[in-house]
Amino acid sequence: MNSSTSTGNGHSPHPSTFFPEFKQCKTKRDLIQIHAKLIKTGRIRDPLASAELIRFCALSDPPHRDLQYALHVFQQMNPPNCFSWNTIIRAFCDSDHPLQSFILFSQMIVKPNKFTFPSVLKACAKAGSLQEGKQTHGVLLKHGLENDGFVLSNLVRMYVMCGAMNDALVLFESNKTSEVVLWNVMMDGYIRLGQLGNARNLFDKMPQPSVVSWNSMISGYAQNGFFVEALELFREMQMDASMPNYITLISALPAVSRLGALEIGKWVHFFAVKNGIKVDPVLGSALIDMYSKCGSIDEALQLFNSLSQRNVITWNSIINGLAIHGRANEALYHFKKMQESGIEPNDVTYISVLTACSHAGLVDKGLSVFNEMVQTEGLAPRIEHYGCMVDLLGRAGRLQEAEELILKMSNEPDDVVLKALLGACKKHGNIEIGERVGKRLLESDPEDGGPYVALSNMYASLANWDRVMETRLMMKQNEVKKDPGCSWIEVDGAIHEFVVADESHTKSKDIYMMLEEMKEKLKLVGYKPDTTQVFLRMDNPDKESALQLHSEKIAIAFGLISTTRETTIKVVKNLRTCDDCHSTIKLISRIYGRRIVVRDRKRFHHFENGSCSCMDYCVCRFCSLFHFSRQRRVSICSFFKTQKPEMEASSPLFTPSFFPPFHAKDHN
DNA sequence: CTAGGGTTAG
Numbered sequence: 001m002n003s004s005t006s007t008g009n010g011h012s013p014h015p016s017t018f019f020p021e022f023k024q025c026k027t028k029r030d031l032i033q034i035h036a037k038l039i040k041t042g043r044i045r046d047p048l049a050s051a052e053l054i055r056f057c058a059l060s061d062p063p064h065r066d067l068q069y070a071l072h073v074f075q076q077m078n079p080p081n082c083f084s085w086n087t088i089i090r091a092f093c094d095s096d097h098p099l100q101s102f103i104l105f106s107q108m109i110v111k112p113n114k115f116t117f118p119s120v121l122k123a124c125a126k127a128g129s130l131q132e133g134k135q136t137h138g139v140l141l142k143h144g145l146e147n148d149g150f151v152l153s154n155l156v157r158m159y160v161m162c163g164a165m166n167d168a169l170v171l172f173e174s175n176k177t178s179e180v181v182l183w184n185v186m187m188d189g190y191i192r193l194g195q196l197g198n199a200r201n202l203f204d205k206m207p208q209p210s211v212v213s214w215n216s217m218i219s220g221y222a223q224n225g226f227f228v229e230a231l232e233l234f235r236e237m238q239m240d241a242s243m244p245n246y247i248t249l250i251s252a253l254p255a256v257s258r259l260g261a262l263e264i265g266k267w268v269h270f271f272a273v274k275n276g277i278k279v280d281p282v283l284g285s286a287l288i289d290m291y292s293k294c295g296s297i298d299e300a301l302q303l304f305n306s307l308s309q310r311n312v313i314t315w316n317s318i319i320n321g322l323a324i325h326g327r328a329n330e331a332l333y334h335f336k337k338m339q340e341s342g343i344e345p346n347d348v349t350y351i352s353v354l355t356a357c358s359h360a361g362l363v364d365k366g367l368s369v370f371n372e373m374v375q376t377e378g379l380a381p382r383i384e385h386y387g388c389m390v391d392l393l394g395r396a397g398r399l400q401e402a403e404e405l406i407l408k409m410s411n412e413p414d415d416v417v418l419k420a421l422l423g424a425c426k427k428h429g430n431i432e433i434g435e436r437v438g439k440r441l442l443e444s445d446p447e448d449g450g451p452y453v454a455l456s457n458m459y460a461s462l463a464n465w466d467r468v469m470e471t472r473l474m475m476k477q478n479e480v481k482k483d484p485g486c487s488w489i490e491v492d493g494a495i496h497e498f499v500v501a502d503e504s505h506t507k508s509k510d511i512y513m514m515l516e517e518m519k520e521k522l523k524l525v526g527y528k529p530d531t532t533q534v535f536l537r538m539d540n541p542d543k544e545s546a547l548q549l550h551s552e553k554i555a556i557a558f559g560l561i562s563t564t565r566e567t568t569i570k571v572v573k574n575l576r577t578c579d580d581c582h583s584t585i586k587l588i589s590r591i592y593g594r595r596i597v598v599r600d601r602k603r604f605h606h607f608e609n610g611s612c613s614c615m616d617y618c619v620c621r622f623c624s625l626f627h628f629s630r631q632r633r634v635s636i637c638s639f640f641k642t643q644k645p646e647m648e649a650s651s652p653l654f655t656p657s658f659f660p661p662f663h664a665k666d667h668n
Numbered sequence: 669c670t671a672g673g674g675t676t677a678g
Contacts, residue, residue: 313678
């Protein structure tokens with residue numbers, strides 16, 4: 001079965017029938033010798049010979065590629081023919097100096113043909129030069145080439161890439177074509193502008209969507225935070241004539257990871273194996289990331305070990321996976337192995353290694369890794385590295401050092417760094433630094449609810465109710481938008497999502513009976529709710545019920561009633577879990593004899609027999625590891641909100657038959 | 669006698 005697994009971006013020209021010596025050409029020396037022989041025999045005057053030489057130097061994969069040499073041969077031709085012009089223009093358009101193509105084009109003395117313009121336009125698109133692009137547009141009109149499909153799609157793409165979507169649209173609409181590439185270019189334009197609705201409109205209206213159309217739409221959704229839409233489209237694709245390929249899987253996997261939809265992820269993996277799609281380092285990394293972010297770190301490890309080729313991203317994926325599962329020693333072990341295998345760690349590697357240290361409380365190790373990165377590797381720390389370090393120091397109670405680090409860093413501290421410190425201040429009851437940091441956060445974004453909640457919880461844990469009220473009042477005055485917490489759980493390939501006090505699920509009645517039962521059993525083992533975690537100051541009974549109804553508890557109740565005892569309950573939450581939920585879930589794992597895995601914003605918690613893998617070291621609401629930018633967070637939540645009314649009351653987001661095995665055409 | 673377009677992981 002055919003699967004496009006090509007990852008290279010270069011080209012290998014077809015071996016020439018006329019110049020078989022190129023087949024043996026391996027080194028620069030060989031090349032010079034061939035060139036010399038051509039000169040000696042006088043064949044260099046044959047335009048075909050020169051053209052072939054240029055083609056070889058200009059378009060081969062590195063290390064054969066040598067643009068300067070190509071240009072040298074080109075300039076010796078007199079005059080260069082159109083073919084050589086096209087070759088050299090194309091070569092520069094693939095280079096780091098794409099506008100060289102335009103300059104060469106403007107010096108072209110022979111008449112350009114339909115093969116000239118795609119490269120020139122591509123160069124303008126790459127450089128984002130609308131002016132040069134428009135000039136090229138003018139010239140191609142003069143030559144009457146505007147109806148060539150390739151020229152047109154490159155022309156439209158040039159406008160798209162230069163941000164002139166309106167010009168692109170005019171061209172697109174004036175050319176009634178069913179050429180699928182042109183539709184794809186327009187779709188991609190809307191996706192780049194974040195206008196997913198417009199893109200989807202085109203996709204739905206396309207006469208004949210190709211596999212690239214599907215891929216673009218799926219990756220467009222996934223990269224803009226519409227994970228559910230991405231996967232729903234991926235599912236629709238199974239019913240379509242287009243066969244998913246390598247790119248499809250790579251586009252869909254990040255959405256699977258974000259949602260933590262393990263069954264779908266396994267299906268993707270199985271699909272690749274079944275259809276002979278090669279699990280190269282790229283797809284391998286995406287799968288490792290998927291397994292670890294879906295809670296199956298051991299499967300991630302297994303896959304990692306089975307890969308024959310690994311690149312820096314593959315290593316980063318497994319180290320990060322181990323880090324977020326709290327398996328710091330294994331993360332550090334793989335970090336060492338990576339260096340031994342000759343793969344240079346990059347800045348992303350260090351984020352994962354520092355994360356591992358911070359989650360395991362390995363303060364000194366973290367400090368030495370940070371120093372190694374800066375001093376030995378000469379990498380400039382990014383804000384994310386500082387975030388890890390502040391977290392690391394802060395959690396260990398070294399608040400002063402953490403604050404000094406923030407003052408010392410060259411980057412402006414972002415909210416993640418400051419929130420890490422604020423969380424640590426709350427944990428260690430340091431009002432002095434906490435207020436200073438909190439104030440700074442509130443000044444920079446008074447509408448962000450996080451700092452208010454942290455401050456308020458800090459005051460509440462010290463029973464300073466006046467300050468709690470003050471903070472609450474400020475929050476009200478500033479019309480703070482609170483991020484709604486939601487949790488979801490995958491059962492039989494269907495995703496069920498819950499918000500706080502959710503009653504919309506079809507099995508709501510059973511869920512609430514289960515919650516009652518849980519409450520009773522918890523009482524029997526002497527559990528008392530930790531009411532300091534509730535932001536609003538309420539009477540105690542209310543507080544208790546508010547805690548009872550946190551979305552992760554509802555999801556777990558649903559998991560308990562809808563899966564068998566052997567099944568690990570895997571819940572994903574968009575925020576961090578509160579201390580109360582954390583201790584409740586520990587008890588539940590013991591009472592019901594269940595393994596429960598919760599992925600929160602930052603890491604995994606493996607609950608078993610009354611304890612959690614995080615050793616209670618990391619329960620803080622404000623740090624994020626899943627790199628949900630604020631917009632993404634909003635788009636997930638707004639998606640769930642907007643989708644809800646349309647769906648049959650609380651039907652799962654995917655039907656249980658979400659991923660049927662494979663349809664007929666997939667079977668051999 | 670060669671040649672040109674759209675999708676890709678941490």
